[in-house]
Amino acid sequence: MADFPLPPGSTIGILGGGQLGRMLAMAAARLGFDVAILEPGPVSPAGRVSSLEICADYDDEDALEQLAASCDVVTFEFENVPAAALKTLAGFGTEVAPGPKALAFTQDRVEEKRFLVAHGVDTVAFEAIDSAEDIPAALERLGAPALLKTRREGYDGKGQAWVKDAGEAAAVFAAIGAKPAILEARADFVRELSVIAARGRDGQVAVYPMGENRHAGGVLRTTTAPAAVPDITRDRAIEIAGRILEGLDYVGVLGVELFELADGRLLVNEIAPRVHNTGHWTQDGCLCDQFEQHVRAVAGWPLGPTEARCAVEMENLLGADAERWAEIAAEPNAVLHLYGKGDARPGRKMGHVNRVKPLR
Structure with a gap:
């Protein structure tokens, strides 16, 4: 088992080679870490910016053993990684964060809701x-x-x-x-909000300002942050995130989607045991974004600051939206993030743009 905190030069493994893994790898590189990716598909977005890419299924024991031998700690970019893969890695003596408990609850929506209710968090x-x-x-x-x-x-x-x-x-x-x-x-909500929070190995918790989300066709289109919310709403969101993090004995970044009702109450819609699309605004809105924060947490480093330094509207670029790259790049207050994907299928997340403006 590795000793924490991990020094620069250590290797962080990531299960999953999509855009979240890519942005985690880029954040890890800024802090001096190497990254190894395990991903079933060839030429993945994350693999292209990592020092090692293992192309194999998540249940391939030989590949998992190679990953374990290459890494000081392993994390994952999405919650549908087989729980058995985490157990296999643990059997090789590899630390995995977040741990199996987080996956056990978030991979099953019924168990997730039961967990939330048991920890005093309201849901539909x-x-x-x-x-x-x-x-x-x-x-x-x-x-x-x-x-x-x-x-x-x-x-x-x-x-x-x-x-x-x-x-x-x-x-x-x-x-x-x-x-x-x-x-x-059916939740009779007035808007969807989200909160991105992190918990370190020492139990330290850090919470980002809330975002307000707009969906179309079941897919997130924009997140505006910091959301205009009263103090009581912000404080309740922080309390909810804290209860979830503590209840899961969590290490890493967690996304919490919330419904705000007309009377101001918050209901948890879903939780995600990973960096989250609604937290992409932090890349250009905070000194320490959600990806660096996750790397810090799993590596045992102190958590970074979460205060917003500007206001941001994050827009997902789906399918052919990414073809507007030249137009977006010409905008004076836009920061473009493309994921290196080749096939711009309709609805596929190809990138996002953060449009920044001063805080009010």
């Missing part, structure tokens, strides 16, 4: 769904319409569909793949 009402036959009774309790989501996997609007009445139960269940699911009551 929900019911576990094992078959289409469970939906009518659950709909009766929750009210219609309600949102049906697969318990596992699914992101950016995938693996979910609205159920308007009991007569749609079979069709909607089939539409999400007839997999174990969660049915969530």
Whole structure:
């Protein structure tokens, strides 16, 4: 096992080679670390900026052993990494952060909601769904319409569909793949907010200012930060993040999506045990962005400052949006971040732009 804090020159492993892994690798390099990537697909965005890329499935024991031998600590860029991979790495004596407990709860939406409720955090009402036959009774309790989501996997609007009445139960269940699911009551919220928080190995917690998010088609389009929120809302968000971090004995950066109700209450929509799209604004809005913060936490370093030094609107660049790169690059207050992906499929996240302006 490695001794913490890790000195510069150590190697950090990342499971996953997408854009989040890429930005983690770039942040790690700034702090003097090397990065090794394990990613099933060839020529990944993260692999192209890392010192070692292992192209193999996440359940490939030989590849995991190679990663373990190459690294002082391993983290992951997305929560759908098989939990068994973390256990295998631990068996090789490799430290993994965040730990298996975070994955166990966040890989299953029902278990995630139960965890939140058990730790005094409010969520939308929900019911576990094992078959289409469970939906009518659950709909009766929750009210219609309600949102049906697969318990596992699914992101950016995938693996979910609205159920308007009991007569749609079979069709909607089939539409999400007839997999174990969660049915969530409709939240009558006025806006979606998010908070990005981190916890270090010594238990230190750091929380960034809140962001206000706008979605289209189930995909995040913009985050504006710092969000205009009263102190009571900010303080409640900090409390929620702290309860989650402590409850998971967490090390690293965590994203928390929140619904703000008309009466000011906050409900947790989802948590993500990783750096998060709604935290991309921190790259140009804070001295220590979420990616550096995550590297600091898993490496056992002190956490960095989280205060906003400017206001930012982050816009996701989806598909052909990235073809506007020259136009965006000419904007005087825009900072362009492209992910090095070749195939600009519709809806695919190709990059983002942070537009900065002075704090009010």
